[in-house]
Amino acid sequence: MPATVFQTLGALSRLLLVALLSVSIVGCTSMRAIEPPVTSVPTQVKPGDDVIVRTLSGKTYELTVRSVDDTAFIGKAADGKSWKIPYAQIESMSLRKVDAVKTSGLTIAVLAVVFVGLMWLAGKALGDALEDGPKN
DSSP states (O other), rough: OHHHHHHHHHHHHHHHHHHHHEEEEEEEEEEEEOOSSSSSSOOOOTTOOOOEEETTTEEEEEEEEEEEEEEEEEEETSSEEEEEGGGEEEEEEEEEEEEHHHHHHHHHHHHHHHHHHHHHHHHHHHHHHHHHHOOO
């Protein structure tokens, strides 16, 4: 086969890798509003969860929960700063969840499309090479 077939397949392999990394990094996430805990520990929130919290003072925090106790939780923001948010100060709260089924389905769909594209290009390149015949 001509070198162009291998070059084409190599370029498409890199494209496949980029597509898969993009899907795996982004994933399918959804935000789910939860009842703000007034004085008790929220049962839906655990360390490691990503939350968006709006306090009674109007501030909004996007945090990864680090710990949960009886009166507050401690979360870490993207800038590395930790915040202790008392439950009594929470106006609204949303929990970000990754949907494994949607993410897996999207990954499989991207793989299928890329695979079909690779096979089509390989077939086209092989057909072109066979039409041209051997070159001496």
